Amino acid sequence: MPNARIAVDTTMLPADVQEEIRTELTPEAIREQLEILVRDHVFRSSKRSVQFLRDVVEETLxxxxxxxxxxxxxxxxxGREPSYDTNVDHVVRTAAIELRKRLAIYYGDPKHRSELRMSLVPGSYVPHFAPPSEVEPAPEMPHALPAAAEESAPGIEPVPVRRVLPWVMAGTTVVLLACILLGYRWLHAPGAQDLFWAPVVDTPGTVLIAVGDVPNGPPSPPVAGEGRPGDIPVIHKTSSPSVPFADMVTVARVLGILDSRGKKVIIRQESVSSFSDLREGPVVLIGAFNNEWSLRLSRQMRYTLALDPDQHLIYIRDTKNPDQRTWAWGTDKSTQHQGESGGPPLQDYALISRIWNSETGHIVVVIGGLYTYGTQAAGELLSNPQLMQAVAKAAPLDKAHANLQIVLGTTVTDGTPGPPRVLAVSQE
Structure with missing residues (x-):
């Protein structure tokens, strides 16, 4: 195979070194290194990076x-359409940034220094292949040194400059590469929003978004003998095929996040989503007391959706403070004219849970407000990188198998929820 297919410039090297590099950079050696890369833990968690790297390597070979x-x-x-707008859909650019980051992390580990190296040519998506060491030969030093340099202390043999210079150059190169790597990691470190959605995005398969139905009045306590797990309230639903407007706003926000990261999505109503559907891959549940899956799959967490029939409240229950009713919504109050301008301040609350669910074997994200305003505010938080920073300050978001919960509050004015406020964060 001609060397032109393998982006390596060997013309300035001695003939014996050129022959060694050509031997190391055979297609077989490159494909062998590719398989080593994609099996490493740095790449195993990202199907997208693996597909990207395989494609560009094979095209080059x-x-x-x-x-x-x-x-x-x-x-x-x-899988984009041939006519898709690359100025709007940045899936390739985003994936390339992620791939460069993973390659830098992989080769930044000293144990991989002796391996054939792969990278992307700056400013393009074409891969570059290099032998384990691409250090230019040190220039020849003059055989004759100035007289002052030839003098040495009696009994001490002078160290030849030729022996010292390569070590100095090698040390300088290592320090420079370390600075470049640290700078690259700092510039391309994933943000809080990326870290929250990473377990969903990195899991192979299609994401199911299950949306709650239109409720027919407030929930009611479970009836004895119905066989319902725990104390899950009974949801009363209408026969309407529609879903609440605020829930659809949140669906649109989540869909935009996942689509920009190259994930395929299926949207269904919660009432027609079976447990088998939930086991197919990652799931995002929209709605709280109008989505029975939200109630079921979050019931073992610290913060749960609960009902207090005696006080006519639905609320977010803190299992460490079970008597607290701070984050509550009254079910005996009329929903008309709520939050209108000039009226009393109205507060709604929402619960976001990112759960590694043992029942489904996949990540489940639950997004739901006590009322529709809270659901809309929760969607705004998850789709806003700046707002997500407040969550990142309270708990690390990169622990994919740790259960993460976020309690939000929002003030409703003239029927519109205000900016979401992070009230509590729990990670278990």
Missing amino acids: RGAAEHIKERTIGVEVF
């Missing part, structure tokens, strides 16, 4: 590196 373009990758790797 086939001699078709000139065909590696953003649109081509978007169509062949991420």
Whole structure:
């Protein structure tokens, strides 16, 4: 295979070194290194990075590196339509940033220094292959040194400059590479929003968004003998095929987040989503007391959705403070004219839970307000990178198998929820 297909410049090296590099950079060696990379833990968690890297490597080895373009990758790797707008859909650029980051992390580990190296050529998506060490030979030093340099202390043999210079250059190179790597990690570190959604995005398969139905009045206490687990309230639903407007606003926000990261999504009403559907892959549940799956799958968490029939309240229950009713909504009050301008301040609350659910075997994200205002505020928080920073300050978001919960509050004015406020964060 011609060396032109493997982005390596060997023309300035001695003939024996060129022959060694050509031997190391055979297609077989490159494919072997590719398999080592994709099996490493740095890449196993990202199906998208693996697909991206496999595609561009194989295209290059086939001699078709000139065909590696953003649109081509978007169509062949991420399933976009050939006419999709690359200025709006940045899936390839985002995936390339993630791939560069993972390659930098992998090769930043000293145990991989002796391996064939892969990277993306700056400013393109074409891969670059290099032998374990691409250090230019040190320039020859003059055989004759100035007289002053030849003098040495009696009994001490002078150290030849040729022996010292390569070590100095190697040390400088290592320090420079370390600074570049640290700078790259700092510039391309994933944000709080990326970290929250990473367990959903990195899990292979389609994401199911299950949306709650229109409720027919407030929930009621479970009836003895119905066989309902725990103390899950009974949801009364209408026969309407529609869903609440605020829930659809949140669906649109979540859909935008997942689509921008190349995830395929199925949207269904909660009432027609079976347990088998929930076991197919990651799930996002929209709605609280109008979504029975939200009630069921979050019932073992610290914060749960609860009903107090004696006080006519639905509320977010803190199992460590079970008597607290601070985050509550009255079910005996009329919903008309709520939050109108000039009226008393109205507060709604929401609960967001990211759960590694043992029942489904997948990540489940629950997004629901006590009333519709809270659901809408929760969707705003999850789709806003700046607002998510407040959550990141309270708990690390990169622990994919840790259960994470966020309690929010919002003040409703003239029928519109205000900015979400983070009231509590729990990670278990």
